[in-house]
Amino acid sequence: MILTRQDRVLVWGVTGRQASFWTGHMIAGGTRVVGGVHPARAGESHLGLPVVGSGRDLGFDVALLFVPPAAVLAAAADAIEAGARLLVILAEHVPLHDVLFVHALAGRAGARVVGPNTAGLVTPGAAFAGIMPAFNDRVFRPGAVGVVSRSGSLGTLICLELVRAGLGQSAFIGIGGDPVPGIRSTDALAALEADPRTRAVVLVGEIGGTLEQEAAAFALTMTKPVVAFIAGAGAPPGRRMGHAGAIIDGTGAGHAAKCAALEQAGVRVAAIPGEVPALVRAALTSAEGEGS
Amino acid sequence: MTLPEHQAKAILAAAGLPVPPGVVCANAGEAAAAAVRFGPAVVKAQVPAGGRSKAGGIRFAADAAAAGRAAAALLGGTIAGHTVGAMLVEPRLDIVRETYAAVVADPATRGPLILFGPNGGIEIEAIAAADSGALRRLPVDILDGPAADALVRLVPEVPQAAGFLAGLYRVWREQRAVLVEVNPLALLACGALVAVDCKIVPDGAGTAGDGQPTALERQAHALGLQFIELDGPVGVLANGAGLTMATLDMVRHFGGRPANFLEIGGDAYTRARAALLLLLGKPGLKSLVVNFCGAYARTDVMAEGVVAAWQALAPAIPLFFSVHGTGEDEAVALIRGQLGLTPFERAEDAVRAAVEAAR
Structure with a gap:
């Protein structure tokens, strides 16, 4: 789930206005976009890319789904049948049962799913797939910090703070805000732990669900330092705040419980996003002290 | 938003699952008339909130007149932050055992999960928290649906519940629901199972919480x-x-x-x-x-x-x-x-x- 320059990306729904805007930026940023899928417009050319009717008509590695929520299941099934290694699903509000079918089909085929409702994947200086401002060098620069985020907008702010402090990113992995995400925070942490370019990891979480508790347990097994910011310290209990996942829905889902679990696992937790870079520097310094 | 109880029960009934005979009533007169058929009755406020029983939203009535009085007391009042505009009147049941049954989506397995508690009732959250074995979990492959023998193994104390759970899973799929929950799923003295209460949360039902929006x-x-x-x-x-x-x-x-x-x-x-x-x-x-x-x-x-x-x-x-x-x-x-x-x-x-x- 760390995108490389070699990964061949095929874009479902490429002809849409938003998809065209973002695919154009992806190509300009060096991403190996091989084409687009639109059953009614097969044979046409768009943004200089071939448009095909199905994923089976073109070799690719990563399926980027820019289709509306109701069309996600059909597009994902096509991508999985065509042998996609990884699916990135951007749409928000995909019907729950469709999401479960996507996960079941992907599971049987051995494909991984990022999302739904993810902002996508960015490897600064190499490639990106999704809707993050990877082309803005005030937000993304090549570096050694891996960022895992449920939210695209808050992930953007954290990346901005890192770059402002002179720290670049090795990769950004968007978990997304769907109630049933494909890859979870622990999967992203495992990928960054194994990634040779990553020296520290920033986990950007929020209230609701159990992703942060799982991440805390996994962080105990990691050799690389982890810094976290968890949004929602002041959220009113029981009120839903946008992401379906971000609801205080029982013991453990609240802000204090998540921060306590992370701190117990040795993760440094920032009170506000602006504190993240200093904590990353401190973590890197002490990690290198231990290593020498 | 959670469906009102009477709507959820109508969906179960249409799927062939057992629910008590009930009548939706808008006032005391209707409630009393309904209870005439039932004898001892239960009058239940139709509000989309949990903890309804604790909040006084469920009244037992010995006869029709008492059912009318219970309905009059509930109507227009506030139960768990919601104004009561309708009641569901049902016969009192001779319950010998209460169990818990539900179907949800499980983020951990990314698939459906059937839940069964051999000892259900109003305190299911507390029961489950105190004893992790009190709530049994059956992960289901959504491409295959639940296997009949797995359902049988889930409910040894109440064998009739296996068929009920299969039906409840069908309801969850057909409604494309986030949650279908029956609590309690009651075993009656006559040996029959009945869904005494039912909660269905449809997909896309973005709840803003229990409070009333401004x-x-x-x-x-x-x-x-x-x-x-x-x-x-x-x-x-x-x-x-x-x-x-x-x-x-x-x-x-x-x-x-x-x-x-x-x-x-x-x-x-x-x-x-x-x-x-x-x-x-x-x-x-x-x-x-x-x-x-x-x-x-x-x-x-x-x-x-x-x-x-x-x-x-x-x-x-x-x-x-x-x-x-x-x-x-x-x-x-x-x-x-x-x-x-x-x-x-x-x-x-x-x-x-x-x-x-x-x-």
Whole structure:
């Protein structure tokens, strides 16, 4: 789930206005976009890319789904049948049962799913797939910090703070805000732990669900330092705040419980996003002290 | 929003699952008339809230006259924050055992999960918390559905429940529901199973919690915006749930109190003007911080909306910006040109300035 320059990306729904805007930026940023899928417009050319009717008509590695929520299941099934290694699903509000079918089909085929409702994947200086401002060098620069985020907008702010402090990113992995995400925070942490370019990891979480508790347990097994910011310290209990996942829905889902679990696992937790870079520097310094 | 109990039970009945014979009543006379057929009866307030029994929303009546009195007492009252407008009248049942049955989506396995508690009842959460074995879990492959023998193994104490669970799973699939829950699923003295209470949460039923929305919140929801009114003086407008929550956290971190949660992420980013017009209608605002980090949401498009709303209402409160990400240069130029303001370089500086201005 760390995108490389070699990964061949095929874009479902490429002809849409938003998809065209973002695919154009992806190509300009060096991403190996091989084409687009639109059953009614097969044979046409768009943004200089071939448009095909199905994923089976073109070799690719990563399926980027820019289709509306109701069309996600059909597009994902096509991508999985065509042998996609990884699916990135951007749409928000995909019907729950469709999401479960996507996960079941992907599971049987051995494909991984990022999302739904993810902002996508960015490897600064190499490639990106999704809707993050990877082309803005005030937000993304090549570096050694891996960022895992449920939210695209808050992930953007954290990346901005890192770059402002002179720290670049090795990769950004968007978990997304769907109630049933494909890859979870622990999967992203495992990928960054194994990634040779990553020296520290920033986990950007929020209230609701159990992703942060799982991440805390996994962080105990990691050799690389982890810094976290968890949004929602002041959220009113029981009120839903946008992401379906971000609801205080029982013991453990609240802000204090998540921060306590992370701190117990040795993760440094920032009170506000602006504190993240200093904590990353401190973590890197002490990690290198231990290593020498 | 959770479906009312009587609607949920009608769905179960249509799927061939056993529910008590019941009558939906709008007043005491109807309740008494319904109870004549039943003898001893139960009168249940139809409100979409858990803990209804504890809150006094379920009354037992020995006869028709008592059922009428119970209905009169419930009608128009408030149960768990909801006004009672209808009651469901059912016969009292001779229950020998209460169990718990549910179907949900499980984020951990990314698939359906059938839950069965051999000892159900109103305190199922407490029972499950105290004893992890009290709630049995059967993960299901949604491509195959639940295997009959796996269902049989889940319910050794109550063999009849295997067929019920198969039916409940079908209801969950056909309704494309988030949750279907029967609590209690009762075993009667005659050996039959009955769904005494049922909760169905449809997909896309974005609940804003148990409280009643305010007038402003209702207007925002009608526009497709997430809006929660809070009691502080610092207005907050940001894009995306995560960034908006983080902005609220920053307001509190610097000693301020936010006035609201209002996010215009996803495709709502084009509705910044409507969102801000709404927010500026909230009494007691003393400052406003606009914190945009454009990913999908283009900050230039959002800034246009903010400028339009600000110029339309010309509010007499100070405004502070932080704008970064997609469309940032155009957005900053627009804010400078139209409002004569320079966005703060750092989000936390904009928030701190808004907190100080509201003191």
